[in-house]
Amino acid sequence: MRPSRRKRVAIAAAVLVAAAAVLVTTRIGDGGGASGRGVTIATTTRTNIIVILTDDQRWDTLWSMPNVQRLLVHHGVTFANSFVSNPLCCPSRATILTGNYSHTNRVYDNHPPHGGAPVFKAHGDDRSTIATWLHADGYATGLFGKYLNSYTGGVPPGWDRWVAFDYEPDYHPFYVFTNLPGRCPGRPACRLKHEVSYYSTKFFGNMARSFIDKAPARKPVFVYYAPYAPHLPSFPQIAYANRFTNLKPFHPPSYNESDVSDKPPWIRSQPRFDQVQGAQILAARQAEYQTLITVDNEVGDIVDALKATHRLAHSVILFASDNGVTWGEHRLRVGSKQLPYDEAIRVPLVVRYEPYTTRPFTDRHLVVNTDWAPTLASIAGASHPAVDGRSFLPLLKRRQPSPAWPTQFLLEHMDGNPPSLAPDFCGIRSTGFMYARYTGGFEELYNVKTDPFELRNIAREPSQAAELAHMRLLTKRECNPPPPGYKP
Numbered sequence: 001m002r003p004s005r006r007k008r009v010a011i012a013a014a015v016l017v018a019a020a021a022v023l024v025t026t027r028i029g030d031g032g033g034a035s036g037r038g039v040t041i042a043t044t045t046r047t048n049i050i051v052i053l054t055d056d057q058r059w060d061t062l063w064s065m066p067n068v069q070r071l072l073v074h075h076g077v078t079f080a081n082s083f084v085s086n087p088l089c090c091p092s093r094a095t096i097l098t099g100n101y102s103h104t105n106r107v108y109d110n111h112p113p114h115g116g117a118p119v120f121k122a123h124g125d126d127r128s129t130i131a132t133w134l135h136a137d138g139y140a141t142g143l144f145g146k147y148l149n150s151y152t153g154g155v156p157p158g159w160d161r162w163v164a165f166d167y168e169p170d171y172h173p174f175y176v177f178t179n180l181p182g183r184c185p186g187r188p189a190c191r192l193k194h195e196v197s198y199y200s201t202k203f204f205g206n207m208a209r210s211f212i213d214k215a216p217a218r219k220p221v222f223v224y225y226a227p228y229a230p231h232l233p234s235f236p237q238i239a240y241a242n243r244f245t246n247l248k249p250f251h252p253p254s255y256n257e258s259d260v261s262d263k264p265p266w267i268r269s270q271p272r273f274d275q276v277q278g279a280q281i282l283a284a285r286q287a288e289y290q291t292l293i294t295v296d297n298e299v300g301d302i303v304d305a306l307k308a309t310h311r312l313a314h315s316v317i318l319f320a321s322d323n324g325v326t327w328g329e330h331r332l333r334v335g336s337k338q339l340p341y342d343e344a345i346r347v348p349l350v351v352r353y354e355p356y357t358t359r360p361f362t363d364r365h366l367v368v369n370t371d372w373a374p375t376l377a378s379i380a381g382a383s384h385p386a387v388d389g390r391s392f393l394p395l396l397k398r399r400q401p402s403p404a405w406p407t408q409f410l411l412e413h414m415d416g417n418p419p420s421l422a423p424d425f426c427g428i429r430s431t432g433f434m435y436a437r438y439t440g441g442f443e444e445l446y447n448v449k450t451d452p453f454e455l456r457n458i459a460r461e462p463s464q465a466a467e468l469a470h471m472r473l474l475t476k477r478e479c480n481p482p483p484p485g486y487k488p
Helices: 005-019 021-027 059-064 066-075 089-098 116-122 130-136 200-214 275-308 369-380 462-478
Strands: 048-054 077-079 140-145 161-165 176-178 221-226 315-321 349-353 361-363 408-413 425-430 433-438 443-447
Touching (some): 048 369, 059 066, 059 275, 066 275, 066 315, 089 116, 089 369, 161 200, 221 275, 408 462, 425 462, 443 462
Parallel strands (some): 048 221, 077 361, 140 161, 140 221
Antiparallel strands (some): 077 349, 315 349, 408 425, 433 443
């Protein structure tokens, strides 16, 4: 019988204490610790591109990550209004890779028939991503960690080094599909025959660092490091299992919302949390923070690798998450997403890009995950086809964009596989309002300037008729085509 997940994590931790990085080198090769490693000193001054993408990390958790603060926030731009258009793992990651909304790349879900890696490949979207653009421009490219949900093998176009979770990610143990040298005799890539008995956040961090260490001196590198943390159920390394024990309850005005009379029926049907459920939410939050400790350690090691190979002064580092989650707001269970509320769509985004971001700065423009890929391509000088997003490089340089930067973006979601609490919706999030219209016709409208916790739905108020009509027109224009099955 396979041991429980908690027991497996404990076993993994014991292995870490006993074997440390030795397990990585013997099990997979091409890993190793940070000290005493041989490195290749870069001779190119072209900009290296580093993407660190966490899984289900809320925008308001960066305070707990000292390396992210010291090495990225204090040397970069923090985007206070960074969002994703479709708050679910696979659709968001497809957008991050392509710069296109779900209605353009047709990835609405985590699994087929309307999502997952098989759909992304079948529609040919994997042939035009930030990886293919940079690879065509001479970059050495590597992905380490989570690619897309339902991925079952093969190396997509544009990737030189491939070390990815096979099918679905986990903290420990997990399977890997890789093209590491010596692992797949006579084949370009293969799935490892045995589960990897190593904490996955650290394992993939080792792989990313080793790739930087050994990259060709004359080539810039593109590293895409995508750990599973802090995705629920969160299992930290055993060394951090007692951290954040003094974490205080998080009770904003929207927590366990008392009056949901103007909310959608699927919110009104949710009972308020009792004391036991409140304790469970607190425990889940604590575990999420604990898993982020390892991510933070790996951020430090990746920056150290860039410094050791003389690449740091010529690098852009983008740290972000694929979507946010709820922590009990609006009576929603902990970890809820696939919703238009800020808890699900707002994400952390910090970009360090010397020499333009040598001093910390907070930017308040609306930036969406459609914008990330074209921004990185613009920094690299790599050509790419037209995409839905737009480069925010002028914002990094603190210059006024021309034309003016957008003040709204599209929200879109399909209720599919896995099913969500909310039905399909389309909507608009602007600097002043959040509007969503669901299958069945229910509408929500919030003034996020005066009501940042989205407590009062003003869609039916006569005084908001003009704004409601405006949002309806925008949604009809932008959500085209709508999600499969969407019937407003």
